[in-house]
Ligand SMILES: Cc1ncc(C[n+]2csc(CCOP(=O)(O)OP(=O)(O)O)c2C)c(N)n1
């Protein structure tokens with residue numbers, strides 16, 4: 001058997017698991033890996049200038065490709081920096097192998113600089129966390145990690161790599177990869193019961209979520225909804241392209257206002273959940289988002305979400321796309337002419353209130369706001385929507401400035417839209433880099449709040465280094481507007497202490513240029529449309545610092 005170092009075996013294993021990019025930030029404990037990279041020129045190392053950025057870039061790459069990703073961070077402090085982004089990746093079920101170099105076994109016991117046990121740090125946020133203690137175990141561990149991360153419910157895993165393991169040499173068998181095939185459909189009897197239950201409802205509503213993207217079910221979900229004539233809402237955490245916006249059934253995303261969601265859903269007698277945590281909320285309310293007694297049918301692979309907060313009358317653990325491909329013909333067959341004419345009438349009725357109708361009304365409303373200074377945020381969103389090339393991918397962490405972005409820009413393909421998911425900000429600027437790498441050569445537009453941008457601004461350097469076609473639109477209102485709005489709404493106070501960063505004002509154009517990204521400041525609305533057109537048509541990254549209305 002060929003003798004191999006642990007460090008080279010690790011990279012060979014990653015490559016054999018389909019990894020093409022290693023996102024990382026190195027320190028001394030990662031030097032073995034950095035050393036071995038020279039032996040693996042077909043693995044691209046992507047440098048992120050802080051560990052939270054490394055993990056967010058990797059997360060963006062996976063969300064925009066559906067692929068397993070690998071990222072490597074620096075021992076205990078670096079893993080600590082990464083945890084906010086790891087939380088985001090857990091939330092979205094991103095298949096990710098996160099690794100960190102660790103002090104040599106035994107040396108760690110003496111408590112040298114940088115040492116802390118890593119597994120307990122990562123453990124709460126990953127599906128599996130382990131430290132390698134024998135080189136011979138490395139293949140088994142990496143193979144298992146890749147399998148665990150990619151098996152639905154997918155998610156991040158963590159491996160701690162002590163220096164003595166990486167630097168040891170042994171004759172080891174690298175083994176082979178395992179992928180668990182989960183494109184399963186329910187048993188015939190279950191499909192028949194599903195069809196009967198759904199046909200038994202007078203007014204079904206569909207809530208579509210993340211598994212639509214993961215199982216590639218956009219077309220299948222639209223066909224299913226149309227066969228029923230059922231209005232379809234996106235899950236209340238609308239972080240991906242979870243339904244084809246321009247299809248007649250699409251109504252937009254549910255809000256995270258419990259009272260409003262309850263009102264929307266109260267018109268229906270069955271909620272059909274397609275691969276979603278349908279009504280995940282944000283701030284507390286005494287009102288439950290689900291109307292009392294609304295029956296639920298839930299289809300998907302993420303069984304954790306089934307009956308999690310509200311009982312599901314039928315919970316079917318199966319692939320969304322495969323299930324719908326079998327279920328829709330069955331519904332049509334069993335529903336016959338009655339279903340077909342009911343669906344047709346319902347679709348015609350939805351035309352007045354669906355996403356497209358709402359979009360037309362919003363366009364008419366926002367169009368007139370082009371003369372205000374500072375720039376109106378909804379008008380900015382409209383101009384971005386109008387200037388976007390058709391194949392552009394959108395990354396959204398614009399908070400109050402981009403509240404209407406997904407009302408104006410349609411979801412057309414499963415990797416075309418990526419939004420803030422967990423609420424942990426600082427993801428967008430970095431994730432856009434990974435998204436652009438995954439979707440090259442598609443242009444990427446990242447809309448970010450100024451506050452959010454400052455958590456990961458140095459990710460611009462990675463975009464410049466890789467010459468990625470990302471246009472960063474910074475909605476600059478000089479503060480944390482959403483926090484101010486909430487202080488006012490929830491506490492009745494307008495004393496916004498610690499929510500402004502206008503003194504001194506942050507010069508985003510200077511920041512961007514210092515990181516190798518050309519930039520422009522726009523405060524005149526008249527200049528905006530041409531600047532956007534030009535930015536989207538120019539290769540490489542660029543940043544537009546747009547001064548927007550800060551009214552709370
Ligand atoms: C990691 C993290 N830190 C802090 C917060 C709290 N927080 C939520 S929104 C926000 C302000 C966002 O400001 P900005 O991006 O400028 O958007 P704006 O509200 O001005 O539209 C803050 C600080 C958070 N959600 N996540």
Ligand SMILES: [Mg+2]
Nearest residue numbers: 450451477479
């Ligand atoms: Mg702001």
